[in-house]
Amino acid sequence: MARILAVDDDTAILEMVEAILGKDGHFVTKACGMHEIDMEKLNAYDLILLDIMMPETDGFALCSKIRRLVDCPVLFLTAKTEESSLVKGLALGADDYICKPFGVMELRARISAHLRRERREHSVKMAVGGVCFHLSSKQAVIDDKEIPLTRAEYEICEFLARNRGQVFSKEQILENVFGFDSESNDSTITTHIKNIRMKLSGFNCMPIKTVWGIGYKWEE
Amino acid sequence: MARILAVDDDTAILEMVEAILGKDGHFVTKACGMHEIDMEKLNAYDLILLDIMMPETDGFALCSKIRRLVDCPVLFLTAKTEESSLVKGLALGADDYICKPFGVMELRARISAHLRRERREHSVKMAVGGVCFHLSSKQAVIDDKEIPLTRAEYEICEFLARNRGQVFSKEQILENVFGFDSESNDSTITTHIKNIRMKLSGFNCMPIKTVWGIGYKWEE
DNA sequence: TTTAATCTTCATCAAATCTTCATTTTTCCA
DNA sequence: TGGAAAAATGAAGATTTGATGAAGATTAAA
Numbered sequence: 375m376a377r378i379l380a381v382d383d384d385t386a387i388l389e390m391v392e393a394i395l396g397k398d399g400h401f402v403t404k405a406c407g408m409h410e411i412d413m414e415k416l417n418a419y420d421l422i423l424l425d426i427m428m429p430e431t432d433g434f435a436l437c438s439k440i441r442r443l444v445d446c447p448v449l450f451l452t453a454k455t456e457e458s459s460l461v462k463g464l465a466l467g468a469d470d471y472i473c474k475p476f477g478v479m480e481l482r483a484r485i486s487a488h489l490r491r492e493r494r495e496h497s498v499k500m501a502v503g504g505v506c507f508h509l510s511s512k513q514a515v516i517d518d519k520e521i522p523l524t525r526a527e528y529e530i531c532e533f534l535a536r537n538r539g540q541v542f543s544k545e546q547i548l549e550n551v552f553g554f555d556s557e558s559n560d561s562t563i564t565t566h567i568k569n570i571r572m573k574l575s576g577f578n579c580m581p582i583k584t585v586w587g588i589g590y591k592w593e594e
Numbered sequence: 595m596a597r598i599l600a601v602d603d604d605t606a607i608l609e610m611v612e613a614i615l616g617k618d619g620h621f622v623t624k625a626c627g628m629h630e631i632d633m634e635k636l637n638a639y640d641l642i643l644l645d646i647m648m649p650e651t652d653g654f655a656l657c658s659k660i661r662r663l664v665d666c667p668v669l670f671l672t673a674k675t676e677e678s679s680l681v682k683g684l685a686l687g688a689d690d691y692i693c694k695p696f697g698v699m700e701l702r703a704r705i706s707a708h709l710r711r712e713r714r715e716h717s718v719k720m721a722v723g724g725v726c727f728h729l730s731s732k733q734a735v736i737d738d739k740e741i742p743l744t745r746a747e748y749e750i751c752e753f754l755a756r757n758r759g760q761v762f763s764k765e766q767i768l769e770n771v772f773g774f775d776s777e778s779n780d781s782t783i784t785t786h787i788k789n790i791r792m793k794l795s796g797f798n799c800m801p802i803k804t805v806w807g808i809g810y811k812w813e814e
Numbered sequence: 815t816t817t818a819a820t821c822t823t824c825a826t827c828a829a830a831t832c833t834t835c836a837t838t839t840t841t842c843c844a
Numbered sequence: 845t846g847g848a849a850a851a852a853t854g855a856a857g858a859t860t861t862g863a864t865g866a867a868g869a870t871t872a873a874a
Contacts, residue, residue, distance in 0.1 A: 447711075457697040464703040469711055470690070471704075477677040484691075487684040491667075524820055541731035562822055568863065584862070586830065587745035588732050744831055782833055788852060804851070806841065 375399040376420040376489050381436070382451070383407055383428040387474075391423065391451075394478055395485065407431045416444045421488055424468070426452040426459065434466055441467030447488040451476065505579065507532050516577045526551070527570050530563070534582065534592035543589035563590075595619040596709050597638060601656070602645040602671070603627055607694075611643065611671075614698055615705065627651045636664045641708055644688070646672040646679065654686055661687030667708040671696065722755040722812070723801055725794075736797045746771070747790050750783070754802060754812035763809035783810075 378400050380391045385406060392402040403419070405411050408431040416422075422440060426433035437448055449470040450463045460471040470484055506515045512528050514521045523531060529551045534542065542550070544560040552558060567590060571582060581593045598620050600611045608624040615622050623639070625631050628651040636642075642660060646653035657668055669690040670683045680691040690704055720727040726735045732748050734741045743751060749771045754762070762770070764780040772778060787810060791802060801813045 457699050460697075461699045461703040464707040467707075467710070469707055479677050479681045483681040483684040487689055490687070491689055526821065541733070558821090559823060561824075564862070565822075565864090568865095585731060585733070587861070591731065746832065778832085779834060781835075784851065785833075785853090788854095791852095807850070 375401075377401050377403070377418060378421045378423060378485070379403045379405060379411070379416075379419040380423040380451075381405045381407070381411065381428075381431075381433075382423075382425040383431070384425070387425070387451075391481075394481060398482060398486070400485075408436055411436075413439070416440060416446075419444075419446055420492065421446055421485060422448045423451050424448060426450060426454050426463070434462060437463065437468050438466045447492060449484070449488065451481075505531075505535065505574075505581065507535060516574075516579060519577070521573055521577065523570065523573060527566055527573070530566055531570060531592075534590065538581075538592040539594035541585045541589050541591040546589065596640040597621050597623070598641045598643065598705070599623045599625060599631070599636075599639040600643040600671075601625045601627070601631065601648070601651075601653075602643075603648040603651075604645070607645070607671075611701075614701060618702060618706070620705075628656055633659070633663060636660060637666075639664075639666060640712065641666055641705060642668045643671050644668060646670060646674050646683070654682060657683065657688050658686045667712060669704070669708065671701075720752075720756070722758055724799060725751075725755065725801065727752050727755065736799060739797070741793055741797065743790065743793060747786055747793070750786055751790060751802075751812075754810065758801075758812040759814040761805045761808050761811040766809065 375398060378395055380388055380402055382388050382391075382404075383406060385404075388404040388406070392404060395402050407428055424433050424437055424440075433450065433452065437450070440448055447469040448467065449472060450460075450468050451472050451474065452459070452463075453474040455473045463471050469488060472481060472484060504516050505521075507513075508515065509532070512525065512532075514523055514528060514531055530547060533547065533551050544563040547563050548556050548558055548560070567582060567584075571580065574580065574582075582590055583593050584590050595618060598615055600608055600622055602608050602611075602624075603626060605624075605626060608626070612622040612624060627648055644653050644657055644660075653670065653672065657670070660668055667689040668687065669692060670680075670688050671692050671694065672679070672683075673694040675693045683691050689708060692701060692704060720729060724736055725741075727733075727748075728735065729752070732745065732752075734743055734748060734751060750767060753767065753771050764783040767783050768776050768778055768780070787802060787804075791800065794800065794802075802810055803813050804810050
């Protein structure tokens with residue numbers, strides 16, 4: 375269901391978290407401290423669970439570092455029950471603060487609430503120009519008629535539509551759709567956009583606008 | 595800062611919430627029960643606080659009704675401390691669950707965390723005197739209508755608006771907007787300013803003043 | 815392996831934008 | 845009030861950026 379990163383110095387807690395969340399279908403990555411986290415790959419996670427008191431690692435500092443890098447929900451899971459600590463944690467950019475010992479049901483409920491919100495805020499309303507994205511089959515449909523997009527074209531459309539209104543440069547589209555390591559040329563995107571526009575225009579649908587000097591966006 | 599709707603049957607609590615959140619600059623609307631809420635105008639709020647046990651109103655039912663209408667964060671603020679109740683509340687679409695009696699600092703911290711997240715997930719904006727700058731897409735908006743600024747024009751506007759009230763010479767604007775190494779002529783700025791003014795005046799907006807012999811400033 | 819589909823690159827064209835400059839207008843001050 | 849300095853204006857040329865069409869490279873399918 376979701377990819378969750380859990381950071382704690384207590385492996386027993388990590389095991390327990392994995393057991394609980396694994397049952398809900400989540401994939402939990404365990405990290406015993408900051409050194410086990412690849413900061414480059416933080417955007418591989420949908421949600422991050424953080425302990426505060428860890429040897430060699432300050433959870434608060436880690437939280438603000440993470441927050442500078444990614445936007446996913448960050449939850450503290452800690453034995454520090456003082457209100458001041460909660461306030462500090464949330465002020466640093468965390469999204470929730472759960473005290474140990476935590477209720478299993480509470481943990482699950484809070485995590486799914488955060489994931490749900492993330493999906494809610496990122497969900498694609500299919501009313502946009504009537505284009506409907508079938509995420510699993512990777513097909514785009516207008517008025518029940520399939521648009522014959524290639525894989526790359528579909529991915530670009532889905533990415534732009536998912537973040538409609540936002541403008542992305544060609545580099546950003548490359549990174550987000552084909553991965554950080556993509557060494558493709560910008561012109562690849564230019565050409566894909568051209569082909570997408572051609573195909574969509576057959577359906578009287580022109581949702582992709584170019585913002586001069588900046589990039590492209592899916593019209594809101 | 596934010597418009598918050600608080601629903602509770604206990605007016606003492608409502609007053610208290612208003613006092614606390616008012617100090618943070620939020621505007622709190624108090625509702626003593628469902629009948630006092632205009633469901634048509636829910637999207638006027640940035641965040642909603644809900645009690646669960648209210649005469650004539652079931653907070654849970656209200657929560658799911660609200661969730662069907664708007665996407666803003668909904669927080670329960672309740673005396674029901676059972677874990678099952680928290681689980682139910684979050685499952686119905688709420689984003690947080692705070693138990694009474696709540697700590698003042700905790701309430702403030704949690705609310706600002708939720709508001710921050712909402713802003714984070716929507717794009718970063720800076721509003722200056724009626725003009726709204728979408729920092730990531732580099733677009734300026736007045737009354738939800740986009741101002742067709744070019745890249746350079748936008749950058750100059752954003753720079754001046756960000757430092758509104760301060761006067762900058764043409765050289766300073768060149769350096770700050772186009773970089774120290776810019777070898778452009780001052781007249782470039784003059785022309786950009788002219789074009790910006792022309793475009794903004796279409797929106798009845800004349801924020802850029804010339805300070806004779808010194809430079810330009812964005813009126814405070 | 816052959817064939818077709820898709821992806822990527824590149825040269826060229828067109829358009830938007832940026833820059834410059836000559837000219838006119840405004841402002842300041844003697 | 846007149847003249848000098850500064851800013852505004854309008855238009856032309858230079859530059860940058862995006863669109864286009866076609867060809868080669870890569871991948872998947874038959």
